[in-house]
Amino acid sequence: AQSVAQPEDQVNVAEGNPLTVKCTYSVSGNPYLFWYVQYPNRGLQFLLKYITGDNLVKGSYGFEAEFNKSQTSFHLKKPSALVSDSALYFCAVRDIDRGSTLGRLYFGRGTQLTVWP
Amino acid sequence: SQTIHQWPATLVQPVGSPLSLECTVEGTSNPNLYWYRQAAGRGLQLLFYSVGIGQISSEVPQNLSASRPQDRQFILSSKKLLLSDSGFYLCAWSVFRETEAFFGQGTRLTVV
Numbered sequence: 001a002q003s004v005a006q007p008e009d010q011v012n013v014a015e016g017n018p019l020t021v022k023c024t025y026s027v028s029g030n031p032y033l034f035w036y037v038q039y040p041n042r043g044l045q046f047l048l049k050y051i052t053g054d055n056l057v058k059g060s061y062g063f064e065a066e067f068n069k070s071q072t073s074f075h076l077k078k079p080s081a082l083v084s085d086s087a088l089y090f091c092a093v094r095d096i097d098r099g100s101t102l103g104r105l106y107f108g109r110g111t112q113l114t115v116w117p
Numbered sequence: 118s119q120t121i122h123q124w125p126a127t128l129v130q131p132v133g134s135p136l137s138l139e140c141t142v143e144g145t146s147n148p149n150l151y152w153y154r155q156a157a158g159r160g161l162q163l164l165f166y167s168v169g170i171g172q173i174s175s176e177v178p179q180n181l182s183a184s185r186p187q188d189r190q191f192i193l194s195s196k197k198l199l200l201s202d203s204g205f206y207l208c209a210w211s212v213f214r215e216t217e218a219f220f221g222q223g224t225r226l227t228v229v
Contacts, residue, residue: 032215043123043207043220044161051215090161094215103149103168103214104176109160 002027002095004074006108013081013115021076021111023091032094033074034105035065037087044090050074061085081115088112119144123208123221130228136181136195138224140208143189148210150191151218152183155205167191168214203228 004025013019025031032051036044048059055067065076076089091108123140130136142148152164165183166174173183180199184192191208205225209218 034217036220041205041223041225043222044209046217046219049217088159103211104163104166105151105209105211105218106163107153107161 002093002104002106004033004091004093004106004108006089006091006111008111009109010112010114013113015083015115015117016080019078019081019085019113019115021089021091021113023074023076023108025072025074025091025093027093027095031067031072031074033065033067034092034094035059035063035074035076036090036092036107037061038090038110039087047076047089083115083117086113086115119210119219121208121210121219121221123224125224126222127225128227130198130226132200132228133197136193136198136202136226138193138206138208138226140191140193140221141189142191142210145189145210145212147188148212149214149218150185151209151211152191152193153207153209155207155223161207165191165193198228200228202226 034049035047038044047063048057050057050067058064063078088110090110092105095104120143150167153161155161163176167185181195205223207223208221211218
């Protein structure tokens with residue numbers, strides 16, 4: 001089955017420091033990976049995606065993610081965190097290699113990022 | 118540009134009452150549509166998935182149903198709500214099965 005795991009429920013970082021939010025995946029074929037951010041009582045906002053190509057993907061708000069096939073990881077990163085980055089972050093994977101579940105998007109449990117001043 | 122509308126934003130319903138949440142997408146044709154439920158502010162559970170009018174896939178057996186009466190309209194329903202149906206419901210759409218999904222602002226449902 002396709003799945004993603006976010007091993008950390010909570011990540012705390014000081015403003016101005018680099019941040020990393022971890023994600024590992026399990027897919028039967030080529031991974032289609034995504035990162036989303038959610039602010040309280042709001043819908044999810046798309047940040048970035050990896051489909052193919054360069055392993056380092058750049059997205060919105062200065063975020064980037066590094067795809068590592070050997071480690072089956074897709075960690076979200078930002079060189080310098082802002083207090084306004086504090087939110088809930090979700091990693092997701094597309095299930096496109098199984099006929100009966102084609103196109104489903106599966107999410108990790110989320111990681112709460114807190115950036116303190 | 119494409120937009121997704123989801124309403125109402127909040128809803129308080131008594132146990133046993135019916136439910137109808139509506140989601141519409143503008144600016145695109147034949148979108149893939151999704152209903153998710155988020156419990157306790159964390160993980161998202163995929164409830165229903167639709168690739169076209171009248172085509173609904175259900176992920177888990179439950180007290181809810183979904184319908185797609187028009188190309189860009191996706192409705193989540195229940196005949197009789199349970200306390201356990203409380204949660205944050207999110208509608209989403211995507212162009213293709215491989216691409217990113219875009220989410221509505223969600224509906225906070227409280228069943229009392």
